[in-house]
Amino acid sequence: MLENKNILIGITGGIAAYKICNLIRLYKKSGANVRVVVTPNALNFVTKLTLQTLSGNEVYVDNFEIDEYKPEHIALTESDIFVIAPASANTIGKLANGICDNLLLSTACAFARPILIVPAMNENMWNNKFVQENMTKLKTAGYEVLEPASGFLACGVNGIGRMREVEDIFEKTVAMFSQKQILKGKKILITAGGTREKIDPVRYITNSSSGKMGIALADNAYKMGADVTLISTFGVEKPYRNIVTPTALEMEKAVKENLSAKDCVIMSAAVSDYRVENVSEQKIKKQGGELNLKLVENPDILKEICQERINLASHQEAVAPLEGEMSEGQRGVNIKPYNEEHREAQYNSGTSQLCSDQRSTYVAEFDKQYGTEANEEHREAQYNSGISQLCSDQKSTYVVVGFCAESENLIENAKTKIQKKGCDYLIANDISRKDIGFNSDENEVYIIDKSLNIKHIEKDTKENIAKRILEEIFE
Numbered sequence: 001m002l003e004n005k006n007i008l009i010g011i012t013g014g015i016a017a018y019k020i021c022n023l024i025r026l027y028k029k030s031g032a033n034v035r036v037v038v039t040p041n042a043l044n045f046v047t048k049l050t051l052q053t054l055s056g057n058e059v060y061v062d063n064f065e066i067d068e069y070k071p072e073h074i075a076l077t078e079s080d081i082f083v084i085a086p087a088s089a090n091t092i093g094k095l096a097n098g099i100c101d102n103l104l105l106s107t108a109c110a111f112a113r114p115i116l117i118v119p120a121m122n123e124n125m126w127n128n129k130f131v132q133e134n135m136t137k138l139k140t141a142g143y144e145v146l147e148p149a150s151g152f153l154a155c156g157v158n159g160i161g162r163m164r165e166v167e168d169i170f171e172k173t174v175a176m177f178s179q180k181q182i183l184k185g186k187k188i189l190i191t192a193g194g195t196r197e198k199i200d201p202v203r204y205i206t207n208s209s210s211g212k213m214g215i216a217l218a219d220n221a222y223k224m225g226a227d228v229t230l231i232s233t234f235g236v237e238k239p240y241r242n243i244v245t246p247t248a249l250e251m252e253k254a255v256k257e258n259l260s261a262k263d264c265v266i267m268s269a270a271v272s273d274y275r276v277e278n279v280s281e282q283k284i285k286k287q288g289g290e291l292n293l294k295l296v297e298n299p300d301i302l303k304e305i306c307q308e309r310i311n312l313a314s315h316q317e318a319v320a321p322l323e324g325e326m327s328e329g330q331r332g333v334n335i336k337p338y339n340e341e342h343r344e345a346q347y348n349s350g351t352s353q354l355c356s357d358q359r360s361t362y363v364a365e366f367d368k369q370y371g372t373e374a375n376e377e378h379r380e381a382q383y384n385s386g387i388s389q390l391c392s393d394q395k396s397t398y399v400v401v402g403f404c405a406e407s408e409n410l411i412e413n414a415k416t417k418i419q420k421k422g423c424d425y426l427i428a429n430d431i432s433r434k435d436i437g438f439n440s441d442e443n444e445v446y447i448i449d450k451s452l453n454i455k456h457i458e459k460d461t462k463e464n465i466a467k468r469i470l471e472e473i474f475e
């Protein structure tokens with residue numbers, strides 16, 4: 001099952017450390033190469049000699065032995081997965097705060113592939129507020145966690161905190177390896193979070209969206225092999241690209257600038273419908289009586305990118321027949337369109353907006369090569385060729401997925417919305433329920449496609465819901 005997989009096990013100073021000897025045997029029996037890194041404290045619970053003998057490899061503990069050409073913490077990252085078991089409260093705290101004061105921690109910090117954390121500790125330690133906060137941080141950062149079980153603990157009491165059985169850890173590892181890479185080679189843009197529309201330097205209008213659903217989608221898309229760009233209203237530490245755009249206008253700009261070459265756009269951000277027309281430069285003071293804020297409508301980003309797609313498809317269709325008329329010498333040149341009006345029309349139609357960063361070279365290159373005297377016919381041909389090249393990496397076939405949060409008539413409203421916006425899928429969730437949706441760790445959704453077929457995904461963690469949504473759309 002795990003033939004030729006390179007598994008790195010990290011053992012910390014917990015009483016359950018001895019159980020990892022059996023985990024090593026399970027991995028080895030199933031064909032994996034196993035290396036072990038331990039914290040110095042772990043060696044109070046299990047010996048280097050045992051781990052070395054079972055794994056058939058050297059056991060790593062020190063930070064300062066240079067293995068041939070690379071420091072150990074970098075050499076160890078060349079593994080397919082890092083399983084930290086048992087993970088002590090101490091190590092969990094350090095991992096969650098980027099502390100690297102031993103080899104196991106430095107390795108985890110530099111590790112770009114999946115990390116599985118298997119906590120084990122006394123019940124009160126597990127329930128400790130800071131330990132729980134650290135666990136949340138790790139989960140949010142994309143670490144996989146195998147939650148501890150309830151049972152008899154080494155400290156002599158029954159309670160939660162017991163490390164999951166090594167068979168469970170083995171199964172979880174197999175499941176992590178079998179994560180289908182259905183998005184390998186795909187470029188996905190995802191938006192997340194509730195926008196914050198400024199009133200003055202310290203106040204803003206926002207909504208209850210936590211961004212958890214969008215982040216879960218981005219994490220899962222990444223694990224499924226996608227090249228992910230997350231545009232969110234707050235920053236996150238992730239192994240994929242993150243662009244922070246607090247307001248609707250900033251988000252609109254970032255989405256358009258990053259649409260190039262994407263295969264799919266998932267708009268899960270809760271974008272405010274309105275913003276304050278005149279944001280005060282100074283903090284607004286009480287003036288006695290009422291304060292009126294004039295709100296103006298924000299752009300409908302979802303609708304706009306669906307429209308861009310239509311513009312682009314019709315443009316590509318229009319220029320395709322002209323491409324064959326170009327001579328070799330005319331290709332590969334970004335040129336100036338034959339008149340300003342035409343250029344502006346193209347620009348405003350959305351085509352060139354998608355490629356706005358290419359626009360400045362577009363004009364300069366033409367002038368340099370042909371001057372301004374080129375005849376109309378030549379320019380026209382150049383123009384058509386140039387435009388299609390400018391947009392050659394922009395696909396007109398990207399899948400657009402929208403979200404719709406409704407407090408009443410969920411399905412009916414969602415059906416109307418998907419038709420109005422023109423997207424391929426709409427994920428509808430009921431925000432009138434307190435147990436799911438906004439700000440919750442769980443959700444329950446309906447996936448509606450453009451033919452108005454409906455798929456219900458029952459209540460589950462946002463992680464699992466995100467996985468199901470991506471599988472439904474891409475499998």
Ligand SMILES: Cc1cc2nc3c(=O)[nH]c(=O)nc-3n(C[C@H](O)[C@H](O)[C@H](O)COP(=O)(O)O)c2cc1C
Binds near residue numbers: 039042089090091121
């Ligand atoms: C006998 C004994 C058992 C322990 N068991 C655990 C445990 O199960 N989980 C835990 O988080 N800490 C446990 N500790 C405390 C850790 O060893 C201690 O916090 C240590 O600093 C962990 O270091 P490390 O995370 O660098 O390995 C135990 C300590 C002792 C003496």
